[in-house]
Amino acid sequence: MASGEVPQEMRRAPNDDGARPSYMPGFGNDFETEALPGALPQGMNSPQKCAYGLYGEQLSGTAFTAPSHQNERTWCYRIRPSVKHTGRFARIDLPYWKSAPHVMPDVTSLGQYRWDPVPHSDTPLDWLTGMRTMTTAGDVNTQTGMASHIYLVTESMVDAYFYSADSELLVVPQEGRLRFCTELGVIELEPQEIAILPRGLVYRVELLEGPARGFVCENYGQKFQLPGRGPIGANCMANRRDFKTPVAAFEDRETHSTVTVKWCGQFHRCEIEHSPLDVVAWHGNYAPVKYDLRNYCPVGAVLFDHPDPSIFTVLTAPSGVEGTANIDFVLFRDRWSVAENTFRPPWYHKNVMSELMGNIHGQYDAKPQGFVPGGMSLHNMMLPHGPDNEAFEKATHADLGPSKLEDTMSFMFETRFPQHLTEFAAKEAPLQEYYIGCWDSLEKHFDGTPEGKWD
Numbered sequence: 001m002a003s004g005e006v007p008q009e010m011r012r013a014p015n016d017d018g019a020r021p022s023y024m025p026g027f028g029n030d031f032e033t034e035a036l037p038g039a040l041p042q043g044m045n046s047p048q049k050c051a052y053g054l055y056g057e058q059l060s061g062t063a064f065t066a067p068s069h070q071n072e073r074t075w076c077y078r079i080r081p082s083v084k085h086t087g088r089f090a091r092i093d094l095p096y097w098k099s100a101p102h103v104m105p106d107v108t109s110l111g112q113y114r115w116d117p118v119p120h121s122d123t124p125l126d127w128l129t130g131m132r133t134m135t136t137a138g139d140v141n142t143q144t145g146m147a148s149h150i151y152l153v154t155e156s157m158v159d160a161y162f163y164s165a166d167s168e169l170l171v172v173p174q175e176g177r178l179r180f181c182t183e184l185g186v187i188e189l190e191p192q193e194i195a196i197l198p199r200g201l202v203y204r205v206e207l208l209e210g211p212a213r214g215f216v217c218e219n220y221g222q223k224f225q226l227p228g229r230g231p232i233g234a235n236c237m238a239n240r241r242d243f244k245t246p247v248a249a250f251e252d253r254e255t256h257s258t259v260t261v262k263w264c265g266q267f268h269r270c271e272i273e274h275s276p277l278d279v280v281a282w283h284g285n286y287a288p289v290k291y292d293l294r295n296y297c298p299v300g301a302v303l304f305d306h307p308d309p310s311i312f313t314v315l316t317a318p319s320g321v322e323g324t325a326n327i328d329f330v331l332f333r334d335r336w337s338v339a340e341n342t343f344r345p346p347w348y349h350k351n352v353m354s355e356l357m358g359n360i361h362g363q364y365d366a367k368p369q370g371f372v373p374g375g376m377s378l379h380n381m382m383l384p385h386g387p388d389n390e391a392f393e394k395a396t397h398a399d400l401g402p403s404k405l406e407d408t409m410s411f412m413f414e415t416r417f418p419q420h421l422t423e424f425a426a427k428e429a430p431l432q433e434y435y436i437g438c439w440d441s442l443e444k445h446f447d448g449t450p451e452g453k454w455d
Contacts, residue, residue, distance in 0.1 A: 010186055010249035010277065011035055021186040023244030027226060027289065028072075033185070033248040034281035045075050054280055055081045061198055061223065061286035072223070074284025076183065079252055085202065085259060085276035089268035092260065094128055098422050099166065099265030100136035100145050100220070107426040109135075109418065112385055116430040117174075117374025118150045120211045126157050127178075127205035128260060131216070134425040135356060135378060137417035138326075140166050140220050140265045144319070145417045146327050148356050149216040150376070150429075153178065156206040159255055161276055164262040167218045169197045170315070170329060172411060174360050174374050176212025178205055183279045184287050185246025191360060192409060194314075194329075195290045196224055202259070202276050203288075213374060215358045217413045221326035224315040232299060238314045242295040245287050251275040293360075293409065296331050301339045306347055309412070319416055328353075330412040332364065338402045345395050348386030354419045355379045355412050362408035367391065370432060371410075377435070381418050389441040 024031050034040040039054065041047050046056045054077040061072035103109075118132060130152040138145010143166075153176065171178075173191045180187040180195060182203040189195050191214075197203060226238060253275040260269045296314060301307050312330045319326040337344050345365050357364075357377045364371050367388060371377060379385040387395065425431070446452075 010181055010251050021188055021249075022247045023290070024247060025241045025244060027240040027243035028285055029240075029245070030283070030285050031245055031287065032283035035248040035250055036280050039077055039281035040283060041077070050077055052280065054078060057081050059200060059284075059286055061200070072284075072286040074184070074282050074286040076279045077281040078183075079250070079278035079280065080274070082276070084274075085272055086261075087270035087272055089261070089270045092267050092269045094131065094267050096133060096424055097128070097131045097149070097262075097267070098133040098136055098147065099140040100138050100147060100420070102133075102136040102422060103420050104423050104426070107421050107423060109380060109420045110383070112377075112379055112383055112436055113421070113425075114371065114377040114432045114435040115375055115425070116372065116432060117213065118152065118429055120152055120154065120213065124155050125152050126155050126160070127151065127153055128157070128162060130154070132424055132429070133422045134376060134429065135419035135421055137354065137415050137419045138220055143220050144326065145220050146413065146415050147218040147220075148376075148413050148419070149218065151212070151214055151216055153205070153207050153212040154210055157204045159257040159275075160260070161202050161204050161257060162260045162262075163200055163202045164197075164218075165200060166262050166264065167220050168199045168223060170217040170219065170224060171195045171197065171214060172216070172358065172360065173212065173214035174358070175214070176207070177209040178212055179208050180205055180288065181249075181251075181277055182246070182288050183277055184282055185249045187246055187288055187290050189290060192293050193290055194293060195288060196315075197288050198223070198286055201288060204277070215376070215411075217327060217329065219317050219327055222318050224317045224327070224329065227310075227313045227316045227328075232311075236297040236299050237311075238291065238296055243289050243291045245289050248279065248281050249277075250280050251277045293331055293333065296333060298333060298335045300335060300337070301342070304340050304342050306339065306342060306344060309346065321416070324416050325353075326415060328412070328414040330414060332408065332410045332412075334404070334406050334408060336402060336404050340400060342400070343395055344398075344400075345387045345391050348384065350382050350384045351379075352381055353414045353416055354381045355385075355414050356419060357410055357412045360409040360411065362406075362410075364408060364410045365391065365405055367438070370435065370438070378419060378421075388438040389443070392442065
């Protein structure tokens with residue numbers, strides 16, 4: 001299906017004009033929404049007979065006994081129960097989508113790496129066939145760690161659906177526009193926005209404007225949540241009201257379809273004779289969500305020194321170690337820099353966390369050359385990195401008046417696990433062989449004389 005073509009609009013609430021999807025504000029809220037009046041039971045979850053002949057079914061995102069403030073589940077009222085949306089599965093191969101543990105004996109993951117954008121090809125690619133895994137970390141079977149991917153999409157999924165039993169997906173578009181038709185509603189996504197697709201949620205991906213390319217963080221561990229602000233207080237960073245969850249929408253179509261499931265790193269497909277996107281009404285707090293990164297309100301130093309990059313955390317997926325994330329999603333966007341007597345770019349450091357960065361658009365201040373939109377870099381755990389010589393010299397000799405970083409948006413997938421390169425990342429993706437040399441021109445400035453002390 002070509003860019004802009006849509007198989008069939010999903011049926012939404014009667015007061016929805018259908019021009020663009022409608023959303024409900026909030027992150028982790030308890031929502032209720034119905035596409036037909038009276039479809040949603042009131043005062044109970046599982047009536048003996050549901051309105052319109054619907055089936056009641058619960059989708060659980062956490063264990064039943066998780067603490068109430070962490071418990072996530074959604075009650076769905078659907079045309080058919082989900083058991084009718086699966087059949088006998090057959091294994092299929094998606095050779096470019098890999099899961100951890102995935103350690104290639106002939107691939108060296110120890111190093112500072114950077115890639116140009118993965119180019120589009122003439123091969124038709126949808127959401128599944130266009131996924132290209134760059135790194136993996138942890139273990140999908142024990143639900144720890146993550147994988148990072150590039151997606152390349154040139155066509156819509158038609159009568160084809162997908163869900164991951166392994167993970168939730170954080171989608172970061174870089175070019176093109178996509179529509180995610182999910183069981184719980186419709187999300188349209190463009191560059192400088194993100195979406196979270198929960199584990200177990202069935203959806204179809206349509207191309208609205210393409211070709212489309214972007215980044216995906218596949219989170220095997222605990223769900224993404226907003227980070228604690230600590231002394232920052234109640235405001236700034238990412239605010240809950242700016243996250244948007246779709247209203248109910250459904251399809252009632254009798255048509256031959258396929259459902260693909262990712263389970264323990266393997267892909268399985270079955271055939272059914274209808275659309276599985278048949279949830280007419282739902283209520284709960286386990287649902288897809290989108291967020292406009294242009295609403296992120298950064299905070300920073302207003303006198304001296306460079307704060308830790310953790311102040312730019314949009315979302316965090318906790319681990320079992322307090323304060324050490326399974327994944328942090330960190331955003332570097334337009335902002336003012338005003339710190340006095342301070343080296344303003346990110347400082348040189350080694351880190352127990354592994355940092356994979358992507359450039360959405362513009363120029364990143366610590367790497368003014370070579371890190372282009374659509375590109376990625378990887379600085380694995382305990383490998384030193386920092387500004388190149390051009391950035392160092394400019395920052396060291398700059399007039400330290402207030403300056404604004406503009407036309408910039410980069411992000412980081414940071415994890416406590418080492419990130420292992422896939423064979424695609426090491427041998428097929430456009431690796432910048434010269435990147436390791438970006439620090440070669442850094443000079444020795446040391447002067448141990450008394451005069452040198454104050455130079």
